[in-house]
Amino acid sequence: MNLNAPPASASAGPNAAVERHLLDTVATDPAAASPAEIMHAVAQVAREHLSRRWVATDRADRAARARRVYYLSMEFLIGRTLSNALAAVGLTGEMAAAAKAHANTLEDLTATEADAALGNGGLGRLAACFLDSMATVELPSYGYGIRYEFGMFKQSIVGGRQVEHPDPWLEDGTPWEFPRTGVSYPVRFGGWVEPGAHGSSGSIWRHAGEVNAKAYDMVIPGHGTPRVSTLRLWKAAAPSQIDLHAFNTGDYARAAEFKNQYENISWVLYPNDSTPAGRELRLRQEYFFTSASIQDILARHLAEHGRLTNLAEKVAIHLNDTHPAIGVAELMRLLVDEHAFGWAGAWALTQKVFSYTNHTLMPEALETWPVSLMQHVLPRHLEIIFRINSEFLAAAAKLRPGDNEFMRSLSLIEERGERRVRMAHLSIVGSHKVNGVSALHSELLVQTIFANFAALWPERFTNMTNGVTPRRWLAQANTGLASLIDSTIGDGWRLHLDQLIGLREHAANADFRNAFLAVKQANKLRLAEHIRAHTGVPVDATSLFDVQVKRIHEYKRQLLNVLQVVARYQAMLADPDADWVPRTVIFAGKAASSYVSAKAVIQLIHDVGTVINTDARLRGRLKLVFVPNYGVSVAEVIMPGADLSEQISTAGTEASGTGNMKLALNGALTIGTDDGANVEIRQQVGDDNIFIFGLSTAQVAAQRAAGYQPLRIYEENPRLKAVLDAIAGGRFSEDEPGRYRALVDSLLWGGDHYMLLADFDSYVAAQSRVDALYRDPQAWARKAIANVAGMGFFSSDRTIREYARDVWGLAAKA
Ligand code: 26W
Numbered sequence: 082m083n084l085n086a087p088p089a090s091a092s093a094g095p096n097a098a099v100e101r102h103l104l105d106t107v108a109t110d111p112a113a114a115s116p117a118e119i120m121h122a123v124a125q126v127a128r129e130h131l132s133r134r135w136v137a138t139d140r141a142d143r144a145a146r147a148r149r150v151y152y153l154s155m156e157f158l159i160g161r162t163l164s165n166a167l168a169a170v171g172l173t174g175e176m177a178a179a180a181k182a183h184a185n186t187l188e189d190l191t192a193t194e195a196d197a198a199l200g201n202g203g204l205g206r207l208a209a210c211f212l213d214s215m216a217t218v219e220l221p222s223y224g225y226g227i228r229y230e231f232g233m234f235k236q237s238i239v240g241g242r243q244v245e246h247p248d249p250w251l252e253d254g255t256p257w258e259f260p261r262t263g264v265s266y267p268v269r270f271g272g273w274v275e276p277g278a279h280g281s282s283g284s285i286w287r288h289a290g291e292v293n294a295k296a297y298d299m300v301i302p303g304h305g306t307p308r309v310s311t312l313r314l315w316k317a318a319a320p321s322q323i324d325l326h327a328f329n330t331g332d333y334a335r336a337a338e339f340k341n342q343y344e345n346i347s348w349v350l351y352p353n354d355s356t357p358a359g360r361e362l363r364l365r366q367e368y369f370f371t372s373a374s375i376q377d378i379l380a381r382h383l384a385e386h387g388r389l390t391n392l393a394e395k396v397a398i399h400l401n402d403t404h405p406a407i408g409v410a411e412l413m414r415l416l417v418d419e420h421a422f423g424w425a426g427a428w429a430l431t432q433k434v435f436s437y438t439n440h441t442l443m444p445e446a447l448e449t450w451p452v453s454l455m456q457h458v459l460p461r462h463l464e465i466i467f468r469i470n471s472e473f474l475a476a477a478a479k480l481r482p483g484d485n486e487f488m489r490s491l492s493l494i495e496e497r498g499e500r501r502v503r504m505a506h507l508s509i510v511g512s513h514k515v516n517g518v519s520a521l522h523s524e525l526l527v528q529t530i531f532a533n534f535a536a537l538w539p540e541r542f543t544n545m546t547n548g549v550t551p552r553r554w555l556a557q558a559n560t561g562l563a564s565l566i567d568s569t570i571g572d573g574w575r576l577h578l579d580q581l582i583g584l585r586e587h588a589a590n591a592d593f594r595n596a597f598l599a600v601k602q603a604n605k606l607r608l609a610e611h612i613r614a615h616t617g618v619p620v621d622a623t624s625l626f627d628v629q630v631k632r633i634h635e636y637k638r639q640l641l642n643v644l645q646v647v648a649r650y651q652a653m654l655a656d657p658d659a660d661w662v663p664r665t666v667i668f669a670g671k672a673a674s675s676y677v678s679a680k681a682v683i684q685l686i687h688d689v690g691t692v693i694n695t696d697a698r699l700r701g702r703l704k705l706v707f708v709p710n711y712g713v714s715v716a717e718v719i720m721p722g723a724d725l726s727e728q729i730s731t732a733g734t735e736a737s738g739t740g741n742m743k744l745a746l747n748g749a750l751t752i753g754t755d756d757g758a759n760v761e762i763r764q765q766v767g768d769d770n771i772f773i774f775g776l777s778t779a780q781v782a783a784q785r786a787a788g789y790q791p792l793r794i795y796e797e798n799p800r801l802k803a804v805l806d807a808i809a810g811g812r813f814s815e816d817e818p819g820r821y822r823a824l825v826d827s828l829l830w831g832g833d834h835y836m837l838l839a840d841f842d843s844y845v846a847a848q849s850r851v852d853a854l855y856r857d858p859q860a861w862a863r864k865a866i867a868n869v870a871g872m873g874f875f876s877s878d879r880t881i882r883e884y885a886r887d888v889w890g891l892a893a894k895a
Pocket residue numbers: 201202203204205207353354355356357358402440441446447448518547735736737738739757
């Protein structure tokens with residue numbers, strides 16, 4: 082069958098196709114359809130195209146027996162799909178017309194789609210951008226993850242405090258998934274291990290429980306190509322034969338309990354960003370999706386090649402952080418126990434197949450699992466890990482005989498206190514390439530936490546600086562800027578973001594600058610309306626929009642930003658008639674439900690905002706707002722409307738950042754530390770077009786070594802002292818004056834681990850430079866344009882091409 086022919090409905094015209102789906106698929110009266118129903122019908126039109134593209138891509142890759150990359154990730158923060166899908170299949174214009182025929186705009190329709198929020202933050206969103214790029218640069222590729230029934234919690238604010246609500250994103254069904262009823266694998270847990278046949282490396286795992294992993298696919302369209310990628314998500318289902326006895330005897334409650342015990346594996350995403358949950362269910366989730374994925378990979382390979390000995394020639398498996406690291410032991414188990422490989426042959430294949438990305442240096446975020454728990458849940462895998470470790474340590478010992486400290490630092494088993502398996506070490510030993518996510522981060526990895534591994538295997542470590550997809554984060558989110566760019570340098574930037582450099586010369590053109598500023602103004606009006614609708618606070622869209630949006634975390638230092646706002650407030654009160662630059666400070670982000678100090682920061686933002694936003698003496702020249710429920714769709718409204726991008730983490734703590742890239746791409750200027758990818762943004766846009774402040778990574782380390790004394794800074798800095806005294810003394814929490822005592826004490830007496838006080842003065846000075854520039858809109862516009870022009874490097878297409886060439890051994894479309 083000719084898959085290039087359009088779906089049957091296409092010839093009858095787009096609106097007819099929508100009508101047909103309203104009638105045949107949604108089963109509603111087209112004349113009375115709701116926006117959500119029309120959305121579903123429009124989605125079906127796109128889906129028809131995507132199905133064909135999926136089948137054609139799969140057919141071509143099977144025919145070519147293509148080498149493929151498999152991206153294993155616990156998180157995919159996709160957001161909405163409709164606009165992206167329509168753009169990819171070239172139906173945006175026609176579907177806008179169809180929407181209009183039903184008295185709606187395309188925006189009305191897209192707004193009814195729930196976000197697929199199957200991720201926490203940066204790591205999950207990066208995985209989604211990578212899928213878009215893998216399809217676009219035509220890599221034979223699959224993403225593998227979990228089909229969580231409940232995604233990232235929804236955040237509301239009650240009395241200034243975060244409240245978490247479940248996110249039943251599948252409640253009304255999704256038009257985007259393709260259940261693959263024929264694709265399912267058993268995943269086993271618990272039990273014990275018996276020796277295998279005499280003379281083999283294999284063992285027999287007498288498991289205690291088993292769950293089915295069922296495949297659900299989402300088609301990821303490529304842009305500028307009919308090729309697609311696949312996101313295959315696994316749902317846990319109890320094996321149908323389970324506890325029939327309970328069912329037969331009418332004990333439905335017990336039968337249901339039994340079923341739940343299995344199916345809970347794919348119920349909910351752990352909403353913890355950077356603090357491992359350490360819970361048995363989390364370990365089960367990790368093994369569940371990793372095992373199902375690797376079984377699926379081997380089945381596909383066997384179907385195509387009939388043998389596994391050439392696996393490494395055809396398969397690259399990427400570990401997105403350590404969450405799927407158990408895959409190293411799982412592939413060994415499958416090869417040795419189930420496919421009769423010898424240990425050495427299996428290990429050689431495994432190391433060639435896997436690669437691993439580290440996304441954080443924070444020691445508390447490095448995953449380890451108690452040996453006792455792993456013994457209980459995955460006894461055979463623990464045995465395999467022990468053998469990998471003993472062979473690895475024996476080889477390492479030959480290099481530095483007698484150096485026990487060296488061996489201890491490398492071991493896959495942490496021996497201090499309760500014995501634990503170090504998943505990062507398992508990932509490094511089991512992979513042929515290990516990368517960080519920005520130049521600075523990758524450098525720090527080999528200098529600090531992985532230094533001894535880098536001493537053993539320097540060639541294994543590399544850098545892959547993150548990127549973002551320009552389709553979602555510019556073309557879709559910022560249609561105004563996208564069309565201005567199209568009419569200035571053409572539309573090739575969507576696939577070749579480097580072309581943005583052509584905007585640089587136009588910064589000198591006053592007409593272009595004014596058009597650029599007009600687009601920004603329109604985006605700010607849209608953002609102001611979103612803020613009003615979701616916070617009730619009216620904000621002035623001509624004021625400087627100062628934006629910090631990301632997960633709430635101490636190392637990201639939202640609190641430093643609040644200190645700066647309070648300092649500004651006090652300075653304005655001291656001199657109300659001075660010519661203050663009007664500012665709207667905008668925060669958004671979720672706090673992990675158990676993260677007490679992050680939640681306190683959210684409350685502080687609200688308390689300070691309540692005082693500032695109602696203080697008539699300011700005459701509206703300073704506003705502080707918190708936009709609730711930050712996620713992909715909210716980000717698509719915020720990024721285009723930002724003037725200033727706050728990237729103020731303590732130097733050496735933010736692995737990369739990707740919000741920094743999205744904001745600069747949309748013409749915001751960065752105020753930030755020399756941290757993560759800020760370093761490379763600075764290189765790309767030039768020192769004059771960014772506001773860098775604060776201690777460098779080396780200075781942070783030096784101050785810590787020399788004995789950092791926050792109390793001394795407090796005593797010697799009256800401006801800072803006034804700010805901290807006001808917050809600690811209850812100026813912003815008069816109903817409960819001691820509310821922020823502990824927060825302030827953690828800075829003054831608790832060591833100020835992230836050195837807010839050390840960077841405070843230099844931050845405030847940088848903010849003054851921001852104000853000075855904003856007074857001159859034309860000068861501001863020149864620098865904002867220089868930022869957009871300099872962002873070509875930060876396309877995730879560039880990142881994926883680097884992975885394809887240097888890590889996965891795949892050819893990407895140029
Ligand atoms: C197991 C608990 C857990 C969960 C998530 C530990 C660690 C994480 C991630 C490492 C958190 C994360 O999202 N890291 C972010 O990854 C982005 C993409 O590479 C980077 O841009 C961010 O700097 C980094 O914080």
